[in-house]
Amino acid sequence: MEEEEEEEEIEYSFALEYTGPPLLFNDDDDLPKVLPIDINRIPTASIVSLTLSNELILPVIHPIRAKHCNNNKEDTTDSRPIHGRRVSFVASVDAGSTDEDEDDSSIENHDVENAEHGNEVQEKAKRGLCYLCCRGNWLVEKEGCIVCNAKYCKSCVLRAMGSMPEGRKCRSCIGLPIDESKRGSLGRCSRMLKRMLSKLEIRQIMEVEKSCGVNQLHPQSIYVNGKQLCQKELVLLQNCPNPPTKLKPGRFWYDKLSGFWGKEGLHPCKIISPHLNVGGHIMRNASNGNANVIINNREITKRERRLLRPAIKLICAALSLPTPPKIEIPTSEEVNKLVSGFFPEYVKQQKRRKLLLVGYKGSGTSTIYKQAKLLYKAEPFSDEELQNFNVTIQKNSYQYLSMLLELREHLEHEDLTEMANRQSLDQPDDNGHGLSIFSISPKLKAFSEWLLKIVVSGNLEAIFPAANSDYAPLVKELWKDSAIQATFSRARDLQLLQGAAEYFLQRGMVRVSFFLTYVLININGTGLQIIDISRSDYKPSETDILKTEGITSSNGLACTDFSFSPSAVSDADTAGDQHDPLLRYQLIRIHGGNLQENCKLLDMFEDVQLVIFCVALSDYDQFCHEGTGNATNKMLACRKLFESVVTHPTFKKMNFHLILNKIDLLEEKIEHVPLNKCSWFDDFVPLKTRHRPQNGENHNNYTSLAEQAFQYIAYKFKRLFASLTDRKLYVSVSKGLERETVDVALRYSREVLKWEEERSNHCITEISNFSTEASSSPSNRETKSL
Ligand SMILES: Nc1nc2c(ncn2[C@@H]2O[C@H](COP(=O)(O)OP(=O)(O)OP(=O)(O)O)[C@@H](O)[C@H]2O)c(=O)[nH]1
Numbered sequence: 028m029e030e031e032e033e034e035e036e037i038e039y040s041f042a043l044e045y046t047g048p049p050l051l052f053n054d055d056d057d058l059p060k061v062l063p064i065d066i067n068r069i070p071t072a073s074i075v076s077l078t079l080s081n082e083l084i085l086p087v088i089h090p091i092r093a094k095h096c097n098n099n100k101e102d103t104t105d106s107r108p109i110h111g112r113r114v115s116f117v118a119s120v121d122a123g124s125t126d127e128d129e130d131d132s133s134i135e136n137h138d139v140e141n142a143e144h145g146n147e148v149q150e151k152a153k154r155g156l157c158y159l160c161c162r163g164n165w166l167v168e169k170e171g172c173i174v175c176n177a178k179y180c181k182s183c184v185l186r187a188m189g190s191m192p193e194g195r196k197c198r199s200c201i202g203l204p205i206d207e208s209k210r211g212s213l214g215r216c217s218r219m220l221k222r223m224l225s226k227l228e229i230r231q232i233m234e235v236e237k238s239c240g241v242n243q244l245h246p247q248s249i250y251v252n253g254k255q256l257c258q259k260e261l262v263l264l265q266n267c268p269n270p271p272t273k274l275k276p277g278r279f280w281y282d283k284l285s286g287f288w289g290k291e292g293l294h295p296c297k298i299i300s301p302h303l304n305v306g307g308h309i310m311r312n313a314s315n316g317n318a319n320v321i322i323n324n325r326e327i328t329k330r331e332r333r334l335l336r337p338a339i340k341l342i343c344a345a346l347s348l349p350t351p352p353k354i355e356i357p358t359s360e361e362v363n364k365l366v367s368g369f370f371p372e373y374v375k376q377q378k379r380r381k382l383l384l385v386g387y388k389g390s391g392t393s394t395i396y397k398q399a400k401l402l403y404k405a406e407p408f409s410d411e412e413l414q415n416f417n418v419t420i421q422k423n424s425y426q427y428l429s430m431l432l433e434l435r436e437h438l439e440h441e442d443l444t445e446m447a448n449r450q451s452l453d454q455p456d457d458n459g460h461g462l463s464i465f466s467i468s469p470k471l472k473a474f475s476e477w478l479l480k481i482v483v484s485g486n487l488e489a490i491f492p493a494a495n496s497d498y499a500p501l502v503k504e505l506w507k508d509s510a511i512q513a514t515f516s517r518a519r520d521l522q523l524l525q526g527a528a529e530y531f532l533q534r535g536m537v538r539v540s541f542f543l544t545y546v547l548i549n550i551n552g553t554g555l556q557i558i559d560i561s562r563s564d565y566k567p568s569e570t571d572i573l574k575t576e577g578i579t580s581s582n583g584l585a586c587t588d589f590s591f592s593p594s595a596v597s598d599a600d601t602a603g604d605q606h607d608p609l610l611r612y613q614l615i616r617i618h619g620g621n622l623q624e625n626c627k628l629l630d631m632f633e634d635v636q637l638v639i640f641c642v643a644l645s646d647y648d649q650f651c652h653e654g655t656g657n658a659t660n661k662m663l664a665c666r667k668l669f670e671s672v673v674t675h676p677t678f679k680k681m682n683f684h685l686i687l688n689k690i691d692l693l694e695e696k697i698e699h700v701p702l703n704k705c706s707w708f709d710d711f712v713p714l715k716t717r718h719r720p721q722n723g724e725n726h727n728n729y730t731s732l733a734e735q736a737f738q739y740i741a742y743k744f745k746r747l748f749a750s751l752t753d754r755k756l757y758v759s760v761s762k763g764l765e766r767e768t769v770d771v772a773l774r775y776s777r778e779v780l781k782w783e784e785e786r787s788n789h790c791i792t793e794i795s796n797f798s799t800e801a802s803s804s805p806s807n808r809e810t811k812s813l
């Protein structure tokens with residue numbers, strides 16, 4: 028006690044005007060709960076006048092000894108309530124103490140003579156000092172005041188901040204607006220505080236910090252289009268679907284029509300929600316634009332003009348307006364910026380070009396569609412789709428097997444009839460069994476008949492998923508049987524099992540054998556009786572996927588969105604054709620069968636930009652049975668479909684790209700089946716070429732028979748197209764199962780689109796620009812394009 032009396036007392040007085048509810052204070056030592064003044068804030072020997080609000084009431088004011096003064100006359104016994112009166116306080120502080128303990132008296136350690144609080148805060152913060160106890164160690168964790176940024180160590184923080192009725196503020200900062208740079212950290216306290224206080228306390232403090240009125244952004248501090256916001260406008264702005272990020276006091280401009288938002292005098296920084304009723308009218312010079320282009324009453328900046336040029340082009344194209352002839356291509360960085368939000372959504376939407384992929388049955392449309400997914404999508408197929416492939420492959424394998432079994436029956440019947448005929452001609456059967464090489468055992472025959480019945484009934488689901496496990500032994504036996512092997516090789520000779528059937532039949536049998544081995548090993552090794560092989564980890568390979576038929580939905584409509592990825596092959600030789608990630612494409616594939624039945628389906632596609640029509644080059648000697656039941660040449664059936672699509676009213680002004688697919692099959696076939704097997708091609712006269720050049724010989728003057736054939740077919744289709752429309756047909760060739768050729772063909776579609784767009788932009792009707800002879804025309808950019 029004696030020591031306390033010896034303490035040097037520094038006294039200073041200040042006045043404050045209290046406007047809160049009446050307060051009583053009558054105890055000299057235990058002062059009223061109203062003293063938020065941090066003595067360090069009070070300039071030495073000066074009197075400050077403050078207007079206080081209710082929030083300034085603090086539960087602890089110790090150790091400042093304040094006295095209610097009247098004209099500096101000490102009157103510590105005054106017990107009258109004060110309200111709205113000017114009150115003077117005299118504070119006394121213990122000097123010299125550097126105590127770090129929790130004793131409240133340690134606050135008296137402050138250097139009250141330090142005048143500039145702000146400077147001091149900064150100075151101490153710079154040196155990593157605690158504002159109260161001067162602990163200058165960066166490693167000592169500190170919590171900062173959200174108003175003045177003074178930092179406090181663990182020993183001082185609670186003394187300095189008290190009960191934190193407005194969150195983490197020094198007592199003297201209570202009632203003051205926060206430092207705007209701290210807005211992002213509202214409600215997020217340090218680990219130090221978390222360790223010191225209970226969870227509940229922390230939660231309460233953080234909640235009050237975020238929600239208390241004085242900490243909120245003040246509408247008066249924000250100007251939009253030169254007009255100060257009112258509370259309602261601020262609420263509207265902050266709660267719109269796409270609000271400005273990290274809104275701070277300042278002056279902004281806002282284009283209500285487009286939603287562009289930026290700082291006054293600067294280019295747009297964000298697109299917020301349009302049509303908000305906030306702020307005044309936008310000024311022409313809002314963004315200090317100098318591009319001589321005015322959009323929604325604002326002169327845009329040069330940078331904006333450069334970035335917006337693709338959109339302007341698009342809009343001009345849409346409105347059939349001419350665009351400036353010189354087209355600057357934005358750098359990829361600029362384009363990326365565009366993609367990441369600079370363009371309004373509607374512009375992005377407009378950028379999606381729709382390509383409709385159609386073709387006669389079996390022409391390869393679904394193969395090209397799947398190739399597009401594999402080529403341009405990071406994840407071409409979902410797990411579910413892969414699972415579907417698996418099931419479809421299994422089903423198809425059984426279907427192909429049934430084709431083989433049917434053929435076996437037919438061949439056996441033929442053989443036996445022939446044998447019977449021979450017998451009747453007195454040529455006794457040598458083996459004497461009355462069996463042909465296509466005959467199978469009664470057990471396998473029963474299985475074969477049962478399987479055929481199931482397949483004919485179309486009820487293959489009935490034997491799944493048990494099919495593999497239950498029937499695998501029989502399938503294996505069947506497959507190994509010499510009669511089936513003989514049928515298989517006969518089928519190949521007769522070209523009855525082609526493409527997918529041949530591929531999957533062989534693979535399917537191998538798989539069944541593999542599964543069977545697996546089942547047997549388990550039975551012998553562990554005594555397990557049933558293994559669900561439908562759960563095996565079989566994952567279809569890319570070739571399996573490409574060869575799987577019947578994967579699209581029942582109405583045969585499938586669509587996928589993608590962007591062309593940069594391609595080393597085809598982009599390198601299209602100089603200046605920068606890959607534009609903004610351009611999205613949608614490939615829509617319709618099943619050819621559906622079109623024949625109902626061309627009305629095409630009415631749905633009036634918004635496509637290009638029709639890709641797919642033709643199988645190898646169809647020229649194939650036949651199908653159309654509605655009449657008569658056998659029709661497939662190429663003629665394909666021509667008929669082509670004519671009906673081209674002349675469909677929806678595609679009156681549409682561009683067409685013809686893909687001549689299956690060039691590999693044509694190459695094989697043309698050597699032994701003449702092209703004029705198809706009556707449409709009866710005037711095909713191949714040039715008599717010299718011998719095929721060998722390795723090292725000059726190929727320039729040599730055109731293979733297949734090349735001549737596909738050029739001739741392309742010519743026939745072009746002539747047909749020209750007779751039906753006034754447009755030009757773009758043509759390219761592909762091998763559906765070869766990724767690169769499909770890539771080239773689809774990029775050619777992109778080129779066609781680009782050229783046609785540019786043509787309409789420039790309002791050029793000069794078809795010659797697009798002739799196949801023009802050096803820069805898309806036709807010449809692709810090696811196999813015609
Ligand atoms: N050899 C070869 N086979 C191809 C080519 N393109 C597709 N195929 C195969 O031809 C068969 C038919 O191809 P799809 O893509 O299913 O034809 P589609 O146009 O979808 O015909 P539908 O399924 O009847 O609508 C499949 O077995 C493909 O694997 C190609 O360029 N060369």
Ligand SMILES: [Mg+2]
Pocket residue numbers: 389392393394576577
């Ligand atoms: Mg198909």
